[in-house]
Amino acid sequence: MQLPTTVSKQQMPSGLTYLKIDSALCSATIFLQGAQLTEFTPKGQAPLIWVSSDEDYQLGKPVRGGIPICWPWFGVHPDSTMPIHGVARKLDWQLEQVEEHNDTVIIRLSLSMSLVEEKYWPHKSELRVEFVLSDTLRVNLINKNVGTDTFMFTQALHTYFPTSDIKKTFVDGLQGAQYIEFGEGPYAQSEHVHFARETDMVYTEVKPVQWIHTPEGIIEVAREHSSSCVLWNPWIEKAKRLSNFKNDEYLTMLCLEATNVMNDAVSLAPNETHTLSTMLRWK
Numbered sequence: 001m002q003l004p005t006t007v008s009k010q011q012m013p014s015g016l017t018y019l020k021i022d023s024a025l026c027s028a029t030i031f032l033q034g035a036q037l038t039e040f041t042p043k044g045q046a047p048l049i050w051v052s053s054d055e056d057y058q059l060g061k062p063v064r065g066g067i068p069i070c071w072p073w074f075g076v077h078p079d080s081t082m083p084i085h086g087v088a089r090k091l092d093w094q095l096e097q098v099e100e101h102n103d104t105v106i107i108r109l110s111l112s113m114s115l116v117e118e119k120y121w122p123h124k125s126e127l128r129v130e131f132v133l134s135d136t137l138r139v140n141l142i143n144k145n146v147g148t149d150t151f152m153f154t155q156a157l158h159t160y161f162p163t164s165d166i167k168k169t170f171v172d173g174l175q176g177a178q179y180i181e182f183g184e185g186p187y188a189q190s191e192h193v194h195f196a197r198e199t200d201m202v203y204t205e206v207k208p209v210q211w212i213h214t215p216e217g218i219i220e221v222a223r224e225h226s227s228s229c230v231l232w233n234p235w236i237e238k239a240k241r242l243s244n245f246k247n248d249e250y251l252t253m254l255c256l257e258a259t260n261v262m263n264d265a266v267s268l269a270p271n272e273t274h275t276l277s278t279m280l281r282w283k
């Protein structure tokens with residue numbers, strides 16, 4: 001495939017292949033494994049995406065950070081033998097197309113369902129992702145039912161964001177939603193969300209835009225075709241148990257994830273398509 005000069009294909013020592021984008025508007029990194037974006041930095045601005053400094057970029061293991069794609073389920077599967085957050089983030093996606101229009105770079109990848117074991121996903125579907133890279137980032141996760149039966153799934157764009165100090169960070173825009181946390185709830189969210197403990201809130205009936213207020217500025221996080229989202233910070237004890245995550249890194253990150261979970265799970269009839277989108281920018 002002929003790539004524009006703003007896009008190059010490179011490889012880590014481990015063998016992981018990634019696309020490096022360096023345009024007039026942004027720089028970005030997207031690994032073919034998991035179609036996982038791990039860097040997005042608008043030119044002249046700070047990075048919008050966080051990755052652990054403890055990451056070692058190994059084959060078969062999602063990068064700790066960026067935007068892991070959780071599909072065909074989010075979270076813990078009812079069958080405990082199934083991997084958390086599904087299988088898409090560990091598999092090799094194919095680069096389908098790279099386009100460039102007026103400094104915006106669009107990168108499209110697909111996941112061959114021949115790579116997905118039937119025990120994880122017995123349905124006939126197509127899965128593609130589009131990254132629209134300008135001075136903002138848009139990610140479209142596109143599912144199409146190409147079979148004869150209706151199926152359901154849950155999913156997430158599990159985005160990791162940076163902050164210099166989680167204790168001086170809060171999230172606006174979750175007010176009015178309800179959430180469950182650690183299997184308890186639902187609870188009503190009436191205020192901004194600040195961080196002072198492990199936080200793992202699964203929101204439903206939530207507005208399409210939130211704002212993460214950090215000491216570096218305000219990150220606007222928008223979603224389309226999603227009425228649910230997840231807010232996560234592992235805090236002290238869980239941080240110690242996470243792979244590729246330094247004990248004190250809970251202080252400099254948070255996840256605000258565009259999801260289709262709980263009563264927002266997706267049901268697709270034959271020939272239907274669903275697109276989960278998240279749009280990120282410095283406000």
Ligand code: TA6
Nearest residue numbers: 075084085200230232242255257
């Ligand atoms: O989205 C929050 C969450 O479900 C947390 O409970 C935690 O498990 C996190 O995802 C990270 O999961 P991972 O499998 O990437 O370590």
